[in-house]
Amino acid sequence: MSLSLSPSSYAAFGKTAKGDKRFQCKSCKKTFSVGSPTRRHKQTHETAGILKSLVNKVPLSRICEMHDVSLKQVHGKIDFLYQQVLAFTHDREARMADCFAGRRPYFATDIQTILVNWPVKNRRGTIPLLHMATVHKFSQFVVASTVDYDPSISPEQIEEMMRSCGDFDLNRSMRRHARLWAATEYQNSLLRVQGKLFSKEDLATAGPLQLPGSGCRVRGDAFIYAHMMLVKKLIGNQFRTANYCIDDEAGLSVAICALNVRDIKAGRINVAEVSFKKGMTNDDRMAFAAEGRRILNFVLTSEAANIEAIKSDFPWLSDFQAATLVVLWKNFKDLRLQTH
Structure with a gap:
């Protein structure tokens, strides 16, 4: 039994030559040491290179060849890097609020459907999951990255719990287990929506509910909130x-506004919803970019006096930001809030 599960089964037994704590089992009298996860790393100079290869999607066999290491060593590095990333993330998240204190941070939030390879019965199928990420603009630090998947419970278990408490007789907003998809509801959703997007073979992969392992999908609105x-x-x-700069996703801007009502009213949080015209050719994009540069140069020239006036009051603004304020003011100066 491990030291963490049964500390009373072991006694302190000094330290190693490197200062790691040593313990002795009270039953068998054997000793062992507990120390830093890096203490048995012999080729630490390879860690950075292997990490770069992993994040750049280099195959494991190529990593072994490039860094002259065995596959076992690569797997050991992956386990080590995982622990290091967790430690780094814990440290950064613990003091993240202090990093933004007194500043004006910009965040970009987007939702994407990712197809996860999931091997089942000697074939590899695709599992569609929603992935949502919020990234800080300047540092590009990923503040949060989540998927709409809960591995701790299965749809069948949720179905049984919902039947026992009468959730199916209530509107979804009033249910006790409204966060997750029940088995029958999720299956009906798959047949209605994903049957048009995926083949029958893919829909059969990973069980009848198209899920990896035994986990459960999270409802879209609950996932966003x-x-x-x-x-x-x-x-x-x-x-x-x-x-916040967000994509034009259904419910995303509503969620941000609902969770930050007071700060939005006080002017401490701004939300910009951006929509993209997808499917354009490269020539179309270049034409739009050229038109945008032409308009910007025209505004910078024709509104030079107003831009200078704005920058005198707000010296930290760039010419582009000041020009944007001028354009917004001219287009929306007659807008009035409707009160009832």
Whole structure:
């Protein structure tokens, strides 16, 4: 039994030559030491190179060849790097609010459907999952990254729990287990939506509910709200102004506004919803970019006096930001809030 599970079964037995704590089993009298996870690393100079190869999607066999290491060593490095990343993330998240204190951070949030390879019965199928990420603009630090998948419970278990408490007789907003998909509801959703997107073979992969392992999908609205609640918790409330740039996703802007009503009313949080025209050719993109540069140069020239006036009051603004304020003011100066 491990030291963490049964500390009373072991007695302190001094330290090793390197200062690691040594313990002795009270039953068999054998001794062992507990120390840093890096203490048995012999080729630490390879760690950085292997990490770069992993994040750049280099195959494991090529990593072995490039760094002259065995596959066992690569797997050991992966386990070590995983622990290091967890430690780094814990340290950064613990003081993330202090990083944004008194500042005006910008965040970009987006949702994507990712197809995860999941091997079942000697074939590899695709599992569609929703992935949501919020990234800090300048440092490119990923504040939060989540998927709509809960591995701790199965859809069948949720179904049984919902039947026992009468959830199916209630509107979803009033259910006790409204966060997760029940088995029958999720299966009906798959047949209605994903049957048009994926082949029958892919739909049969990973069980009848198209899920990896035995986990359960999280409802889309609950998934969005949970992600933004996590972001709100991590960034704290010490910032001067927080700015969110989000994709035109259904419910995303509503979730941010609902979770930050007071700060939005106080002008401490701004939300910019951006929509993209997808499917354009490269020539179309270049034409739009050229038109945008032409308009920007025209505004910078024709509104030079107004831009200078704005920058005198807000010296930290760039010419582009000041020009944007001028354009917004001219287009929306007659806008009035409707009160009832």
